[in-house]
Each structure stands twice: as C-alpha cells, then as structure tokens.
Amino acid sequence: MPSDKKDISLSWITTEWAEDREKYFNAVSPPIWQTSNFSFDTVDQFSQAFQDERNQYIYSRGINPTTDILRKKLAALDGAEDCLLFNSGAAAIFAGIFANLKAGDHLVSVKNPYSSARKMFDAILPRFNVSVSYIDGKTIEDWQAATRDNTTLFYLESPNSWTYELQPLAAIAAFAKEKGIVTFIDNTYCTPIYQNVIAMGIDIAMQTATKYIGGHSDTLGGVLCGSAAMMKKIFDTELMTVGSGLQPFNGWLLLRGLRTLPMRLERIRQTTGQLISFLEKHEQVEKIIFPLHPSFEQYELAQQQMTAALGLVTIMLKAKSRAAITAFCEKLDHFLMAVSWGGHESLVIPRIAFIPEDVYSADNESHRHIRLYFGLEDPAYLQADLEQALEHVRKS
Structure with a gap:
C-alpha cells in the first residue's frame, strides 16, 4: 500500500486501494456483502459499536463492507478526507x-x-423559511453581491449539464471561507479526474455516480466528498434519518464501473474531440456549446479549472423549425433518445421535449438546444449516424 498520499496513483485507487483481499479468500473482485445487519458476540461489543456507527458495521442502512470499499476509493479520488454514498x-x-x-x-x-x-430550492426549502437567490454566477462579484448576513450555503454546478456555464471556483471558495459559508458543487460533468474541486477549496464535492462512475446505465448512485467532520455531520443526521444510503449490490456495480473509469473517460474524451471537429465544419450546424471549444464564452476559465472536457456537447442547427429539430433527433439510428449519460450508449435529448409546441420560439436559442452525449461506440460509426441525420435536416 502507498506510504503517503503522494504515492497514490489513479490506477491504484480504482483497483487496489481500500481492498484487503486476504479477508475475502483473495478474490480479485471485491465481493458483495448482501446483508442487512451484523451480529456481535458480547453486549460490550454491541454497545461500543453504537457509539460510532460511522465506522462500525451494525446495519447496512449506515455502512456495509462493500460500500465501505467504494467510499474510501472515491474519497481518495477526490483528495478528500471522507465520502458518503447515496x-x-x-x-x-x-x-x-x-x-x-x-x-x-x-x-x-x-x-x-x-x-x-431546483425543485428542492423552490418547493421544499420555502416550507422551512429558507430563501434562495439565483444568480448568473460567472464572476466572483456575482456571488459577493448576492451574499446576505444570513447566507449559509453556495450551490455551484461547474460546468452545468446543458450550456456548461462555469464559476471561478477557487475565488468563490476563498470568499465563502471568509464569510463562513459552506460551498457545495455538482462535479459530475468533469469528475475529480478532470477537475479537482476539493483542492480548489470547495467544502462538499458531489457526483451523480449513475453517470461516469457506474458507466453502464444499470445502477443509480450519489457521492458526497469532503472533510471528515462534514461527512460525519451529514451521516449522523440526513443519511441515517432519511435512510437514503447506497445498497450493497449497487455499491458493487459502482466498484465495477470505477475500475474502468479512467480508460472510459479517455475514450470518450477522444471521441468527443473527433466529433466536434466534424460538427463544427458541417453546414447544418449553427453553433457548438462545449467548455473547451475556442468559441466558448468562458474558454480561458475552462482551461484553468479543467484538464479536459468530455461527453456532453450541445448543438444548434441552422434550420430553426421545430420540425427540423425533431427530424434530426428521430432520424438518428445509434443515438438513443434518453435522459442521463455516462454509459456506453450515445444519447440525444432535445430541449423541445420539455417545451409545448405552442410555446416554441425559433428566436429563443435555448429552445433550439440539442444535447448530445458521446459514448463508447466507434467514432466513425457515430459520425456516419450524425451525417445521415443532418442530411434529413437539409431536406426538411
């Protein structure tokens, strides 16, 4: 095992880190401890375990050996002290x-x-007399201006999942610490491999493990990483009380996905670059929205904060009618029309799916957004599919 954090490599984290194979018959792949509870030999052992449910196997609503391996790997991946799984x-x-x-x-x-x-902020928090302000958030001045005496939390998404706006994370984290404000970020788009938000000073790093960590579109999961004190606070209250912790079988599926995470992300990164090069030259494509495309408004900030961008790309067609957008999406043979992303299969989701036909306006750019996710298929295979679907737009 590595002697210190500097020795921890990505490959070690995704394969051997936090595994003790001698305890489970030298199995190469960690087993599933598919049990709801754990027994004790003495009353004292039982009593002592309840003093620290965060680190004792008592009831799998809290921790379980399978999910424990996963949380330790993900904490190391984020460079955080601890991790919780949902x-x-x-x-x-x-x-x-x-x-x-x-x-x-x-x-x-x-x-x-x-x-x-957004649903939580608008429908649930007001019931508890918590107010929410929405801001553009692209500059530190936006966050400073929105801060009040009773501001206790900043919620960030950098990039977000449609138009990929960024926030200057290090500056926001520094300002928040001065004010005693907790910073929370959804880092699902980049993962810690391509954007280390804990190192930038963010308090809570969240990922939807359903996406890249799982990688096979066959399980759900959520991750929070941060300080040991913050994770204990959340574990003792919200996780244990609501009972929203990850189940052992789902944890095992995520462990399987984590083992191939680096190579899958690299393949997706390369495919994304190839297909953007194709799309940006196509006469039917008006605009590409992608954090590391030179046309992106915050391109310089993206280069500073992210070592790569991958998978999700939003495009706009020159043909502005709803019919043209529909034709493009429905003529794709190898892009599935579905929510989520991060698995093997490439996906497409048009904004018009959420906009009533009588409300659609070609003058509203957001109405024309088509989000593509590039998966693990052969890039030439995907390019040919995009090309034939764009040909239908030309004819529509």
Whole structure:
C-alpha cells in the first residue's frame, strides 16, 4: 500500500486501494456483502459499536463492507478526507444541502441548477423559511453581491449539464471561507479526474455516480466528498434519518464501473474531440456549446479549472423549425433518445421535449438546444449516424 498520499496513483485507487483481499479468500473482485445487519458476540461489543456507527458495521442502512470499499476509493479520488454514498444523485444533493441549512437561512445558487435541486430550492426549502437567490454566477462579484448576513450555503454546478456555464471556483471558495459559508458543487460533468474541486477549496464535492462512475446505465448512485467532520455531520443526521444510503449490490456495480473509469473517460474524451471537429465544419450546424471549444464564452476559465472536457456537447442547427429539430433527433439510428449519460450508449435529448409546441420560439436559442452525449461506440460509426441525420435536416 502507498506510504503517503503522494504515492497514490489513479490506477491504484480504482483497483487496489481500500481492498484487503486476504479477508475475502483473495478474490480479485471485491465481493458483495448482501446483508442487512451484523451480529456481535458480547453486549460490550454491541454497545461500543453504537457509539460510532460511522465506522462500525451494525446495519447496512449506515455502512456495509462493500460500500465501505467504494467510499474510501472515491474519497481518495477526490483528495478528500471522507465520502458518503447515496442511492441517487438527487439524494446526495438533498442530504448535503439540508445538513447545512436551518430556518431563516439564505442560499445562493447558479441560475439553472439540476432539475431536482431546483425543485428542492423552490418547493421544499420555502416550507422551512429558507430563501434562495439565483444568480448568473460567472464572476466572483456575482456571488459577493448576492451574499446576505444570513447566507449559509453556495450551490455551484461547474460546468452545468446543458450550456456548461462555469464559476471561478477557487475565488468563490476563498470568499465563502471568509464569510463562513459552506460551498457545495455538482462535479459530475468533469469528475475529480478532470477537475479537482476539493483542492480548489470547495467544502462538499458531489457526483451523480449513475453517470461516469457506474458507466453502464444499470445502477443509480450519489457521492458526497469532503472533510471528515462534514461527512460525519451529514451521516449522523440526513443519511441515517432519511435512510437514503447506497445498497450493497449497487455499491458493487459502482466498484465495477470505477475500475474502468479512467480508460472510459479517455475514450470518450477522444471521441468527443473527433466529433466536434466534424460538427463544427458541417453546414447544418449553427453553433457548438462545449467548455473547451475556442468559441466558448468562458474558454480561458475552462482551461484553468479543467484538464479536459468530455461527453456532453450541445448543438444548434441552422434550420430553426421545430420540425427540423425533431427530424434530426428521430432520424438518428445509434443515438438513443434518453435522459442521463455516462454509459456506453450515445444519447440525444432535445430541449423541445420539455417545451409545448405552442410555446416554441425559433428566436429563443435555448429552445433550439440539442444535447448530445458521446459514448463508447466507434467514432466513425457515430459520425456516419450524425451525417445521415443532418442530411434529413437539409431536406426538411
């Protein structure tokens, strides 16, 4: 085992880190401890275990050997002291937010957060007398101006998952620490491999493990990483009380996905670059929105904060009609029309799916957004599919 953190390599984290094979018959792949509870030999052992449920196997609602291996790997991947695992990304967001708010507090959020986060901010937090301000968030001045005396939490997504706006993370984290404000970020787009938010000073790093960590579109999961004190606080209250922790079988699936995470991300990164090069030259494509494309408004900030961008790309077609957008999406043979991303299969999701036909406006750029996810298929295979679908746009 590495002697210190500097010795920890990515390959070690994804394979051997936190595994003790001698304890489970030298199995190469960690087993599933598919049990709800654990027994004790003496009353004293039983009593002592309840003094520290965070580090004792008592009941799998809290911790379990399978999920324990996963949480230790993910904490190391983020460079964090500790990690908590949840049964979905939405559950992780809920727990991390609620653990750091009380009645009368104020939260500042980016203006277009993930839909489940927005629902919580708009429909649930007001019931507890918590107010929310939405801001553009692209500059530190935005966050400074929105801060009030009762502001206790900043919610960030950098990049977000449609138009990929960024926030200057290090500057925001430094300002928040001065004010005693907790910073929470959804880092699902980049993963810690391509954006180390803990190193930038962010307090709570969240990922939807359903996406890249799982990598096979066959399980849900959510991750929170941060200080040991912060993770204990969330574990003792929201995780244990709500009962939203990750189940052993789902943890095992995520362990399997984590083992191939670096190579999958590299393949997706390369494919994304090839297909953007194709799309940016196509006469039917008006605009490409991608954090590391030179046309991106915050391109310089993206280069500073992210070592790579991958997978999700939003395009706009020159043909502005709803019919043209529909034709493009429905003529794709190898891009599945589905939510989420991060698995093997490439996906497409048009914004018009959420906009009533009588409300659609070609003059509203956001109405014309088509989000593509590039998966693990052969890039030439995907390019040919995009090309034939764009040909239908030309004819429509």
